[in-house]
Amino acid sequence: MxxxxxxxxxxxxxxxxxxxxxxxxLQTIYLEQPIGRRTLSEVAGATERxxxxxxxLLRNQQLIEMKTAGMTVxxxxxxxxxxxxxxxxEISGLTDMEIELxxxxxxxxxxxxxxxxxxxxxxxxxxxxxxxxxxxxLFGRYKKIAVTGGSTMAAISKELSIGKPNRALxxxxxxxxxxxxxxxxxxxIAAAFAEKTGGSFKTLYLPDHLSVEAFAMMMKEPVxxxxxxxxxxxxxxxxxxxxAEEMAVRRHxxxxxxxxxxxxxxxxxxxGYYFDKDGKIVYRIRTAGIQLEQVQKASTILAVAGxxxxxxxxxSYFKNAPNPTVLVTDEGAARKxxxxxxxLEEL
Amino acid sequence: MxxxxxxxxxxxxxxxxxxxxxxxxLQTIYLEQPIGRRTLSEVAGATERxxxxxxxLLRNQQLIEMKTAGMTVxxxxxxxxxxxxxxxxEISGLTDMEIELxxxxxxxxxxxxxxxxxxxxxxxxxxxxxxxxxxxxLFGRYKKIAVTGGSTMAAISKELSIGKPNRALxxxxxxxxxxxxxxxxxxxIAAAFAEKTGGSFKTLYLPDHLSVEAFAMMMKEPVxxxxxxxxxxxxxxxxxxxxAEEMAVRRHxxxxxxxxxxxxxxxxxxxGYYFDKDGKIVYRIRTAGIQLEQVQKASTILAVAGxxxxxxxxxSYFKNAPNPTVLVTDEGAARKxxxxxxxLEEL
DNA sequence: TTTAATGGGACAAAAAACGTCCAGCTAGAA
DNA sequence: TTCTAGCTGGACGTTTTTTGTCCCATTAAA
Numbered sequence: 007m008x009x010x011x012x013x014x015x016x017x018x019x020x021x022x023x024x025x026x027x028x029x030x031x032l033q034t035i036y037l038e039q040p041i042g043r044r045t046l047s048e049v050a051g052a053t054e055r056x057x058x059x060x061x062x063l064l065r066n067q068q069l070i071e072m073k074t075a076g077m078t079v080x081x082x083x084x085x086x087x088x089x090x091x092x093x094x095x096e097i098s099g100l101t102d103m104e105i106e107l108x109x110x111x112x113x114x115x116x117x118x119x120x121x122x123x124x125x126x127x128x129x130x131x132x133x134x135x136x137x138x139x140x141x142x143x144l145f146g147r148y149k150k151i152a153v154t155g156g157s158t159m160a161a162i163s164k165e166l167s168i169g170k171p172n173r174a175l176x177x178x179x180x181x182x183x184x185x186x187x188x189x190x191x192x193x194x195i196a197a198a199f200a201e202k203t204g205g206s207f208k209t210l211y212l213p214d215h216l217s218v219e220a221f222a223m224m225m226k227e228p229v230x231x232x233x234x235x236x237x238x239x240x241x242x243x244x245x246x247x248x249x250a251e252e253m254a255v256r257r258h259x260x261x262x263x264x265x266x267x268x269x270x271x272x273x274x275x276x277x278g279y280y281f282d283k284d285g286k287i288v289y290r291i292r293t294a295g296i297q298l299e300q301v302q303k304a305s306t307i308l309a310v311a312g313x314x315x316x317x318x319x320x321x322s323y324f325k326n327a328p329n330p331t332v333l334v335t336d337e338g339a340a341r342k343x344x345x346x347x348x349x350l351e352e353l
Numbered sequence: 354m355x356x357x358x359x360x361x362x363x364x365x366x367x368x369x370x371x372x373x374x375x376x377x378x379l380q381t382i383y384l385e386q387p388i389g390r391r392t393l394s395e396v397a398g399a400t401e402r403x404x405x406x407x408x409x410l411l412r413n414q415q416l417i418e419m420k421t422a423g424m425t426v427x428x429x430x431x432x433x434x435x436x437x438x439x440x441x442x443e444i445s446g447l448t449d450m451e452i453e454l455x456x457x458x459x460x461x462x463x464x465x466x467x468x469x470x471x472x473x474x475x476x477x478x479x480x481x482x483x484x485x486x487x488x489x490x491l492f493g494r495y496k497k498i499a500v501t502g503g504s505t506m507a508a509i510s511k512e513l514s515i516g517k518p519n520r521a522l523x524x525x526x527x528x529x530x531x532x533x534x535x536x537x538x539x540x541x542i543a544a545a546f547a548e549k550t551g552g553s554f555k556t557l558y559l560p561d562h563l564s565v566e567a568f569a570m571m572m573k574e575p576v577x578x579x580x581x582x583x584x585x586x587x588x589x590x591x592x593x594x595x596x597a598e599e600m601a602v603r604r605h606x607x608x609x610x611x612x613x614x615x616x617x618x619x620x621x622x623x624x625g626y627y628f629d630k631d632g633k634i635v636y637r638i639r640t641a642g643i644q645l646e647q648v649q650k651a652s653t654i655l656a657v658a659g660x661x662x663x664x665x666x667x668x669s670y671f672k673n674a675p676n677p678t679v680l681v682t683d684e685g686a687a688r689k690x691x692x693x694x695x696x697l698e699e700l
Numbered sequence: 701t702t703t704a705a706t707g708g709g710a711c712a713a714a715a716a717a718c719g720t721c722c723a724g725c726t727a728g729a730a
Numbered sequence: 731t732t733c734t735a736g737c738t739g740g741a742c743g744t745t746t747t748t749t750g751t752c753c754c755a756t757t758a759a760a
Contacts, residue, residue, distance in 0.1 A: 011357075013436035016414055016429070017375050021368060028364050042737045055718050067363055074726045074737055082363070089360035389706050402749050405707095421706055421757045 007096050015097070022097045027052075029094045030120060031060050032069060032083055034128045037135070040076030051126040094120065103340050107333070110347050111324040115332040122338025124313035129336050133312045134161030137334045141244065142167070144306060145175060145203070148241035152180040152296055153199055154277060155192040156246035158310050163198035171204020178236050180245065181278055181295035182212035192295075208236060212294045230294055237296045243304045247311040248275040249319045250288075263289070274319035276309075277301065283318075285325025307331040317342030354443050362444070369444045376441045377467060378407050379416060379426065380434055381475045384482070387423030398473040441467065450687050454680070457694050458671040462679040469685025471660035476683050480659045481508030484681045488591065489514070491653060492522060492550065495588035499527040499643055500546055501624055502539040503593035505657050510545035518551020525583050527592065528625055528642035529559035539642075555583060559641045577641055584643045590651045594658040595622040596666045597635075610636070621666035623656075624648065630665075632672025654678040664689030 015022060034050045035041055041049070047057040061077060064070045069083035079087070095101050100118045107116040117136055123129035141151075141162070153159060177199040179192035188194060193209040200207035210233050212224060224230055250272035254264050270288030272280035278291040279298060287298070301307060307328055311320055312335050320335065321343055362369060381397045382388055388396070394404040408424060411417045416430035426434070442448050447465045454463040464483055470476035488498075488509070500506060524546040526539035535541060540556040547554035557580050559571060571577055597619035601611050617635030619627040625638040626645060634645075648654060654675055658667055659682050667682065668690055 009436050010440055013433045014372070014440070016416065016433050017379070017437065018368065018372060019410075019414060021365065025361070025365060032364070040737090045736080053719070055720085059717080063366075067366060069363065072738065075728095076737060086360045086363050089356050090364065093357055093361070387706090392705080400750070402751085406748085419707060422759095423706060 007093075011093070011096075025090070026094060026098055026120065028060055028064070029087070029090055031057065032064060032079065033087055033132070035061075035064075035070055035077050036079040036084065036087060037128060037131050039078040040073065042076045046077070049126070049128045051121075098337065100337065100340075103337075103344065106344060107335075107340055110343065111320075111327070111333065113324065113327065113329060113331050113333060116340075117332070117334045118340045119312070119334070119336045121336060122312075122314055123336050124315050124338055129312060129338075130158065130161045131165065133158065133310060133334055133336055134163075135165040137162045137244070137308060137310045138165040138167070140308065140332065140334065141242070142169075144242055145172060148305060149174045150176050150178065150236070150240050151199070151242040151244060152178045152237065152240045152301075152304070153192060153195050153243075154180045154245040155190050155195055156248065157190055158246040158312065159192075159195045159244065160190050160198070162244070162310065163195055163202060166199065166202035168202055173204060173206070175200070175203050175205025176236075177203075177205060177207040178233070178240065179208065179210045180237075180243065182210045208233060210294060225294065233294065237300045238303070240296070240300060240304050242306045242308065243296070243301050244308045244310065245276055245301075247309055247316060247319050247323050249273070249316065250275050250280050253280075257291075263291075273322035276323055281322050281325070283322050283325075285322060285327075302328045304328075305330065308334065310334045312336035312339050314338040314342040317346060321346060354440075358440070358443075372437070373441060373445060373467065375407055375411070376434070376437055378404065379411060379430055380479070382408075382411075382417055382424050383426040383431065383434060384475060384478050386425040387420065389423045393424070396473070396475045398468075445684065447684065447687075450684075450691065453691060454682075454687055457690065458667075458674070458680065460671065460674065460676060460678050460680060463687075464679070464681045465687045466659070466681070466683045468683060469659075469661055470683050471662050471685055476659060476685075477505065477508045478512065480505065480657060480681055480683055481510075482512040484509045484591070484655060484657045485512040485514070487655065487679065487681065488589070489516075491589055492519060495652060496521045497523050497525065497583070497587050498546070498589040498591060499525045499584065499587045499648075499651070500539060500542050500590075501527045501592040502537050502542055503595065504537055505593040505659070506539075506542045506591065507537055507545070509591065509657065510542055510549060513546065513549035515549055520551060520553070522547070522550050522552025523583075524550075524552060524554040525580070525587065526555065526557045527584075527590065529557045555580060557641055572641065580641065584647045585650070587643070587647060587651050589653045589655065590643070590648050591655045591657065592623055592648075594656055594663060594666050594670050596620070596663065597622050597627050600627075604638075610638075620669035623670055628669050628672070630669050630672075632669060632674075649675040651675075652677065655681065657681045659683035659686050661685040661689040664693060668693060 031050055034046060038046070038049060043054055043057050043061065047054045050057065061070060064083070065072055068080055069086055070077050070079050098120055100120065104116045104118050107118070108114065117140070119129060119132045119136055121129045123133065177196040179196040181192045193211065196207040196209060199205070212230065216224065250267055253275040254267050259267070266289045267280050270280070271282045272288040273283050274281045277298065278295055279287055280289040282288045307330055309323070309327070309331050317339050320333070320339060378397055381393065385393070385396060390401055390404055390408065394401045397404065408417060411430070412419055415427055416433055417424050417426050445467055447467065451463045451465050454465070455461065464487070466476060466479045466483055468476045470480065524543040526543040528539045540558065543554040543556060546552070559577065563571065597614055600622040601614050606614070613636045614627050617627070618629045619635040620630050621628045624645065625642055626634055627636040629635045654677055656670070656674070656678050664686050667680070667686060
């Protein structure tokens with residue numbers, strides 16, 4: 007930050023919070039446009055009155071327009087968003103926090119987005135957008151992308167921009183149906199990625215909880231074997247990180263499984279693997295899908311997870327995460343991770 | 354102004370006014386320190402409550418300190434003042450106005466200080482300080498400085514910093530006693546300048562309103578003649594600009610004089626000359642002092658005058674002012690001058 | 701010792717902000 | 731076409747903040 011901005015903040019300390027708030031509102035409108043006051047106030051985590059006050063101002067400044075369909079950002083507004091992007095990151099201390107997280111997690115790149123997705127739903131879209139931008143850059147070099155499921159992954163697919171179709175891209179569902187909501191299954195996500203980018207996709211349909219015998223037999227099937235080979239050739243892996251218990255519940259795991267996960271002290275989950283607080287594999291779901299070794303062979307791994315509630319899981323997963331991993335997260339998770347780490351150091 | 358600041362102002366329009374206000378308060382404290390709330394509120398033209406609110410904030414930001422003797426600016430505060438100086442000028446539009454005034458008045462340099470000295474007494478000090486800084490630079494090259502009287506000139510003398518004594522400097526009273534307050538006479542001012550800079554000074558004592566005969570005789574006196582020669586060698590002339598009528602009254606001019614000034618349509622006054630709205634000389638006081646031709650021969654002329662009430666006088670004087678003149682004024686005068694010029698153009 | 705200034709505390713009055721409705725309109729779905 | 735969900739703009743009593751204006755104990759200087 008330059009000396010002028012430092013002096014400015016010194017003379018007007020209220021400015022930082024105000025700027026952050028307005029920026030966030032403007033950004034959310036941009037993301038969700040057209041959107042009305044009430045919907046916005048819910049999604050942005052503010053009262054209707056406050057949203058109204060700020061949007062009235064934004065309109066007077068010609069940064070947004072209010073039509074009967076809702077509010078939209080003007081070209082001037084988009085410009086302001088771009089110009090202030092780095093600055094808002096600075097005053098939020100996100101740039102500093104990114105460096106701190108890189109050290110804590112032992113990886114070379116972390117991107118933190120403002121606010122907490124646990125509190126403000128729209129933040130999930132911001133995370134998705136950022137991840138989408140990062141991916142779009144990588145698409146130039148890499149063509150085979152394995153994707154997992156989850157709501158975070160779905161958020162990314164929504165934010166992929168529809169540019170000129172890139173037929174060379176191949177999206178591979180990293181796992182079969184894992185009992186999750188269809189909309190958030192790896193298969194669905196792979197399809198969504200392919201649709202947005204104009205690429206192709208490969209799905210893997212295999213029911214959960216097969217008997218040992220049936221599973222072994224299925225693995226010999228050509229369709230399944232083909233997928234296993236594809237996993238070996240994967241360039242990019244994009245995945246979310248889940249809380250162990252939450253995932254177990256969502257997947258309707260058997261009592262036996264839940265017991266193993268519990269007793270093993272599992273904290274995080276990724277690609278169907280459960281990790282304890284030291285990053286050791288506690289349990290893995292017996293189903294087809296990408297193997298940890300295959301993930302580690304990929305050129306780039308993009309981990310995406312946000313919200314303070316995910317902090318412990320992120321810390322756990324990154325104990326043994328492959329080094330080329332890039333993490334996209336939010337302020338809520340980042341602050342919590344730093345806080346947890348500090349507490350641990352004090353002991 | 355850079356793109357970042359433009360975007361910032363777009364998103365936070367209240368910021369500009371707030372920044373200006375706080376900056377002005379901080380600057381005034383710096384200028385008058387140590388100063389108390391009540392005194393400050395008078396001198397800065399604000400209510401006690403407002404001053405209190407802002408100074409409490411400035412203290413929390415460690416920009417000022419409050420002691421029993423009054424408030425003082427901390428080193429951090431001084432730094433902020435310096436860092437934001439140019440920026441505050443920018444957002445006040447002063448930089449643009451300076452260029453506009455240069456065109457209107459036909460001179461190469463104009464310096465405008467914030468606010469209006471008619472409304473806020475402290476602004477006079479700001480003007481004095483700026484003029485003092487400009488002079489101090491010139492002192493390196495030029496040594497013979499003619500000074501006139503007036504409260505504005507007195508303000509400059511107060512703001513001259515006491516650096517290492519410069520014995521080479523010679524201050525010459527541009528005029529004899531002109532019936533003004535002793536404190537504001539050219540003689541007194543010349544002495545004050547000399548004292549602050551460590552230079553020498555020459556005074557000219559000659560009563561006003563002498564008969565023609567007495568005046569002619571005095572001019573032959575060696576003491577007086579010596580001064581006349583000095584005027585010829587003057588490098589810098591520093592002078593104020595007055596309102597014609599006001600000056601006439603202050604100098605207790607005779608009815609005859611006042612009549613000439615009135616009927617001639619005099620608007621401005623400088624060095625004892627009265628000018629009408631087109632810059633023509635309407636009347637000149639018959640007393641010893643620097644001649645207009647001698648002023649025009651100087652290398653640099655520094656005209657100093659502020660306040661909306663001086664706008665007409667400034668416009669009048671600069672109709673025929675020598676080109677190397679530099680004008681130091683304030684926002685109040687500048688805005689009024691621009692306003693008057695625009696009205697004139699419309700007709 | 702006196703005096704004139706200082707910062708801090710206090711409080712009623714005024715103003716602004718806030719939460720929360722409703723009415724009327726419109727675009728898109730059925 | 732009608733219906734409906736969602737939008738903006740207006741309104742208004744309530745709460746919170748700001749404002750104007752005192753007084754007081756303290757302190758530094760005269």
